[in-house]
Amino acid sequence: MAKAKTNYTCSECGGISNKWTGQCPACHAWNTLVETVVETPGVNRLSNPVHRSLAQTAPVLSLADIEAVDVPRFGTGIEEFDRVLGGGLVAGGVVLIGGDPGIGKSTLLLQALANISQSKSTLYVSGEESGAQIALRARRLGVEATSLKLQAEIQLEKILGTLADLKPDVAVIDSIQTVYSDALSSAPGSVAQVRECAAQLTRVAKQTGVTIILVGHVTKEGALAGPRVLEHIVDTVLYFEGDTQSSFRLVRAIKNRFGAINELGVFAMSEKGLKGVSNPSALFLSSHDSAVPGSVVMVTQEGTRPLLVEIQALVDTSHLPNARRLSVGLEQNRLAMLLAVLHRHAGIAAFDQDVFINAVGGVKITEPAADLAVLLAINSSMRNKALPRGLVVFGEVGLAGEIRPAPRGQERLREAAKLGFSIAMIPKSNAPKQKIEGMTIVAVERIDEAFNKLRELD
Numbered sequence: 001m002a003k004a005k006t007n008y009t010c011s012e013c014g015g016i017s018n019k020w021t022g023q024c025p026a027c028h029a030w031n032t033l034v035e036t037v038v039e040t041p042g043v044n045r046l047s048n049p050v051h052r053s054l055a056q057t058a059p060v061l062s063l064a065d066i067e068a069v070d071v072p073r074f075g076t077g078i079e080e081f082d083r084v085l086g087g088g089l090v091a092g093g094v095v096l097i098g099g100d101p102g103i104g105k106s107t108l109l110l111q112a113l114a115n116i117s118q119s120k121s122t123l124y125v126s127g128e129e130s131g132a133q134i135a136l137r138a139r140r141l142g143v144e145a146t147s148l149k150l151q152a153e154i155q156l157e158k159i160l161g162t163l164a165d166l167k168p169d170v171a172v173i174d175s176i177q178t179v180y181s182d183a184l185s186s187a188p189g190s191v192a193q194v195r196e197c198a199a200q201l202t203r204v205a206k207q208t209g210v211t212i213i214l215v216g217h218v219t220k221e222g223a224l225a226g227p228r229v230l231e232h233i234v235d236t237v238l239y240f241e242g243d244t245q246s247s248f249r250l251v252r253a254i255k256n257r258f259g260a261i262n263e264l265g266v267f268a269m270s271e272k273g274l275k276g277v278s279n280p281s282a283l284f285l286s287s288h289d290s291a292v293p294g295s296v297v298m299v300t301q302e303g304t305r306p307l308l309v310e311i312q313a314l315v316d317t318s319h320l321p322n323a324r325r326l327s328v329g330l331e332q333n334r335l336a337m338l339l340a341v342l343h344r345h346a347g348i349a350a351f352d353q354d355v356f357i358n359a360v361g362g363v364k365i366t367e368p369a370a371d372l373a374v375l376l377a378i379n380s381s382m383r384n385k386a387l388p389r390g391l392v393v394f395g396e397v398g399l400a401g402e403i404r405p406a407p408r409g410q411e412r413l414r415e416a417a418k419l420g421f422s423i424a425m426i427p428k429s430n431a432p433k434q435k436i437e438g439m440t441i442v443a444v445e446r447i448d449e450a451f452n453k454l455r456e457l458d
């Protein structure tokens with residue numbers, strides 16, 4: 001196939017150059033030029049699949065005349081996976097699933113495809129493993145998938161040919177970084193290739209109604225490799241989380257055009273593959289025999305489920321001119337802000353201390369309701385004094401030192417009570433109207449008040 005004409009477009013300013021240079025000739029940004037196919041006017045102008053399908057079938061209608069049809073969904077046979085997908089896969093939907101190497105992306109998708117293949121036609125395209133390797137994995141997982149079709153292929157045009165021939169209901173592309181199109185001269189995995197291949201596959205999905213699941217690699221920083229536009233092209237973006245040391249894996253929805261996001265799928269990795277954990281609330285608690293300084297349990301809300309997570313802090317005298325602030329699983333910038341609040345509104349200074357915080361079990365907490373727990377853990381480590389046993393905490397801390405309510409407070413409290421926690425320090429606005437059996441509620445409005453009440457508890 002003849003190479004299509006390409007040029008280089010700056011991802012910052014959109015400037016165009018005929019050859020690759022390190023610096024964009026237009027805006028002088030470095031390393032921003034990306035190879036793109038030159039669009040021949042009239043033919044390829046509508047290369048964006050969304051634009052093209054709209055252009056083909058776009059009579060003007062009034063909203064009232066359009067029948068609102070529910071998107072038909074079908075399950076993957078894995079309850080936790082369906083949950084993050086917002087109730088199952090959608091015909092013509094494109095799902096991007098990213099995650100660290102070896103976290104279990106191929107495993108999960110092979111299991112899901114095997115289930116689906118019992119009632120629908122399925123295709124697994126692998127650019128990373130041979131058919132034999134996949135068959136070996138299928139045998140280890142004990143999946144029965146006699147009708148699952150496999151193809152070890154990395155050239156986009158051939159994959160599109162297979163899709164046209166087989167007309168599967170669901171196709172997995174593992175991974176989008178290995179696929180390359182003949183139209184571009186860039187290497188597979190480059191921004192240009194990833195973007196072009198994903199756009200082409202999306203176009204096919206929208207035209208033929210095949211559900212496509214793309215596997216994406218993540219960069220060292222944890223973002224999906226390839227351009228941000230990849231996330232815009234697809235309908236659903238899922239991320240695998242969890243540390244590979246522990247057997248637990250979380251799948252989180254980052255974007256979903258067909259359902260709510262921030263639902264969490266929880267899995268345990270075993271020899272037989274990923275198994276859903278339907279009641280994960282106690283998963284992220286490490287079991288200490290006695291209370292230890294710097295550790296506090298918080299209740300976080302993930303989608304519709306409350307989850308108890310242990311937050312650990314370590315504060316130690318710093319020997320560096322700039323004391324270190326390091327957080328794992330929690331937001332780094334938020335930590336700096338909370339330390340400022342701690343100093344300003346509770347009089348506890350940490351400018352000469354290294355501060356490390358960690359959410360146990362590799363879970364990532366993005367909600368601000370973790371603030372109070374982080375501050376209590378830091379204070380506890382600083383004073384080398386353990387917090388009372390059975391204490392559970394949640395609440396957002398504002399810049400003025402006020403403690404703000406967290407959404408779904410009652411559900412969080414009920415879950416903590418169910419798991420045997422006996423004291424809850426929570427924002428005043430979250431205080432329950434009725435007494436919760438076996439639980440003392442300590443409602444606080446300000447951060448200094450929280451520390452005072454904590455002292456009374458000892």
Ligand SMILES: Nc1ncnc2c1ncn2[C@@H]1O[C@H](COP(=O)(O)OP(=O)(O)OP(=O)(O)O)[C@@H](O)[C@H]1O
Pocket residue numbers: 099100101102103104105106107108128140244269270271272
């Ligand atoms: N025999 C086994 N018993 C238990 N777990 C296993 C076994 N073999 C593999 N695993 C688990 O499966 C993981 C690999 O899963 P998988 O190949 O699905 O990951 P992946 O996300 O597709 O990785 P990559 O990005 O390299 O393609 C391993 O890290 C390991 O945790």
Ligand SMILES: [Mg+2]
Pocket residue numbers: 105106107128174
């Ligand atoms: Mg894989």
